Amino acid sequence: MTTAFAIRTLIEIAAVLFVIFGVLHEQKFIDFEDKIxxxxxxxxxxxxRKKAIAKKRAAQQARRQRERELEEQRHAKIYRYVA
Structure with a gap:
């Protein structure tokens, strides 16, 4: 008996047990399905939601980085004339 065959057999047995349990205890099975x-x-x-928040946070960080770089460039231009 190979491992794949054994796993397949176990899944089939579980499916049959679920069907029998579902027939005998229909409301419990429906509640279980709803919970799942x-x-x-x-x-x-x-x-x-987590992906959307991460994407938004990455966009905000990129925007802040661009703003910092622009601010540094402005300061560099100003101080170039002063010094």
Whole structure:
């Protein structure tokens, strides 16, 4: 028995048990499905939000860096004439 076949067999057994449990305890199974769906949806939402915040933060840092460079150039021009 290969490892792949053993894993496939275990997955098939789990699927059959889920079907039997679902038939016998339909409302509990529906509640379980809803809980899993909420968990996955929350994870997707949080991942998208985290990426958006990181992207916004990176854009702000790049803008600040450009502003600092421009300010340094302005100071360099001013002090070049003064010194």
């Amino acid at each position: 769906i909420r968990f996955v949806a929350k994870r997707i939402y949080l991942r998208k």
